[in-house]
Amino acid sequence: MKNLIICMAVFGCFAFAKAQTPTASTNNKQWTLSECVQYALENNISIKQSQLDIESADADRLNAFGNFLPTANASGGVSENTGLSFNPVTNNAQTTTFLSVTGRINVGYTLFDGLRNVRQLQQAKIAQIASLYRLDKMKDDISLFVANSYLEILTNKANLEVLQSQNQVTLDQIERTKELVDAGQLPKGDLLEIQATNASEQQQIINAQNAVTISKISLAQLLLIKDYETFDIADDDYEIIDESIASKPVSEIIAGAESNRSEVKIAEKEVELAKKSLQIAKGAYYPSLSAFFGYDTRYTDATSFTQTVDPDNPVSIEQIGVVQETGQAVVGEFPNTIATLRGADPFIDQLYQNDGIAYGFQLSIPIFNGFSVRSNVQRNQVNLKRTEYQLEQAKLDLESNVYQAYVDVKGARESYEAAKKAVESQELAYNYATERYDVGLTNAFDFSQSKLRYDNSKINLNQAKFNYLFRLKVLELFFGIEPTDLKL
Template identity: 70%
Template sequence: MKKILSILIVFITISSQAQLKKWTLIECVQHALENNISVKQSELDVEAADIDRLTAIGNFIPSLNLGTSVSENTGLSFNPVTNNAQTTTFLGANGNINVGYTLFDGLRNIRTVQRAKISKLASQYRLDKMKDDISLFVANGYLQVILNKANLEVFKSQNQVTKEQIQRTDDLVESGVLPRGDLLEIQATDASEQQSIIIAENNVRISLISLAQLLLIKDYETFDIQDEGYDIVDGGIADRSISEIIAKARETRSEIKIAEQNVELAMKDFQIAKGANWPTLSAFFGYNTRYTNATSFTSELDPDNPVITEQIGVVQGTGQAVIGEFPNTILTETGADPFADQIYLNDGIGYGLSLSIPIFNGFSTRGNIKRSKIDLERTKFQLEQTELDLESTVYQAYVDAKGALKSYDAAKSALESQQLAYDYSKERYDVGFANAFDLSQSKLRFDNASIELNRAKYDYIFKLKVLELYFGIPATELKF
């Protein structure tokens, strides 16, 4: 009984710990990268590209094919061994081995292997970009939850101050120092703050559900995150020049690498299309054999009467008969040779070279070459456009980060000023120089300044991390 009780206690403890688990940002990012459907699809694209590469390499290996057929014939048929027509029922079998190898095809096989390697590399870059995008989505959702939680704490903390103010005001009203209208004003502020707390709690829950959905986690009720220890961590990126960040982005960003690989792919397609103008030289080798259980007939001399005499003509003028002697043969039916003997005796081989020279194919090859050339030029323009877009995006991220920092500094200054103003209004209210309305307005401005500081802080953190990502720092190595 004690053993069972101990097991139950351990089980309950483990279950409680599992329910109280709080996810860190790194855990959320890793979980998303392992389970996100888009990431899995990109990983399948990499595997498919690897299969294409294996197939392209296989073109350099000779082809080997085995073939066999078995048939039963009834009536007038040709014997597959003697090739004589005979009316009977027999079983026939054929077997063959064929080997083929392309000696030259205008370098198309070589270009195809090179293209497959480039395609796999491009798929890997697309996977890397997908992981970066997912990591940013997760980080943004995670910071949104932290922001909502921080705002909720502001509302709760300030409401606690309001409740304490209600108690003091109620005492002053009872003693006749303050009018009852001041108490009603602060109570109205408390009701408004309670409503704000409810809205803030809903925002926290909604943002947690959104993050859980992004992570493909279905247990919304127990899902929670670690909301402590996240602050502004600047690895020096804010002090770098915009030209340095843009140059680094061109070297490391997957967008540029993908566009560059697309140009390489188009170049290989163009070369493969041109290779169709060259002759194709192939070698082949074939081996075949056959078997049948059909009986056959052989001609043999009659041992009892080996020669027969027949008139073959007459002498003109005399009319004398011309007599000739002929072998007297008889047909003897013989059975089929053993299977092993027939396979050996009835085999044959064939080998040689095959040359195919393209002369005219309805402008198909010419059209493919021109189309591939157009695609090549198009990818070059796309690469140029991608570089321009990346430069614009990085510049915008740089300006956004700088602006977010200024907004954060301004929010800190505003909060300090509103804190002093609120403390001053509270002191004036405590000595009767200010009414409850003035105090509630000062407190409202202080609360809004606190919320704005939270927003500016996490907005700056996110935009700073976006800038670091463009600088080449992997998404999994971003520090918060």
């Protein structure tokens, strides 16, 4: 079945990670199906990975929400510069070293970006819900796989009980045959035939015991339990089979699957995500408008030179021209300044003296970008169509799987009823053969064949019964029964 194949693929690497989980104590504990399912849901690595996907979706949603908030960034730098500079006093080049400190704060806010920030937040919310649905589907698949492994153990145990019980009959028959052979009522060949049957049954018992052990180890590995030797399941009476789900009309089961199963819900969310991606891509066609504000300041310990009036010679007289008619010189008085070396202002004073602000708006209008926006829109349109087809296919697959599960239950039920009738018939034939053998009317070979057919019919009954139970569990999951509520 498709779901079973999916489950097997999911658990391909599951069993190999068992050494990384804590050992569960299984001493003297017999696990029920619901306990196995619950334990698997709490410890399964694939489920933990799906839970990490939910956490990742939460982070994406937080990031999308952050797009509505302003951005604020601060930066600073300290540097020491050594190099050639000119001395304004001597007008000679000389090497100086000075320390400089810069600081800046920038604040930005997006006013409009084609509603892409709105679409991204909506997309993040949808992705978060889709992650929850994927987790639910993972739990259903794991529960189904656990149920199948659990029922496999029950089948192998039931088969072992049949073989052991019938072998005891064979051992009793050997004792009776010995007495008849010793009394001369039966040939020795009959005793040899039954002894050969006993040897064959002993081999089958060993194989059945190995099958029980292997199936228990398989389930223990599935549950990440390393205590294989003491792991066991509850040996309850599973003769009563609940048919409450199988008795419902298939249309009601399909309706329940559509409202409870995650396959269609996941596909629906994928369509919604594709629509949001398309809207985000189209948003790149629109202009974007943002506001900004910046503040910066600086400090340096470099010395500087200032021009001051020479106190000893405050003015100087210089010729500034000549009277053209008389040729008389025209002079003027000018302040006589000298260059004075000045140290750096205090750090705090410079922060106020050298600061500045910048603010405004920035508009970006897309004109031509090499068809990148157009091609991105086309890709998202194709992806939207693909997800719509996948949704349609998911609905068809779900309906097909429910029908298949429903038919499988009906067929398993009929097979189980037929197996019960076969056991009844083979039991009558076996009893009749036993009576004839006891009075010497049939030989040991014919008796052994009758017993073999009876044994096989009981084994077939076990397989039919537990196969029917498994098909019921599949149908229950489709109908919406919680994985932890699966019972036998």
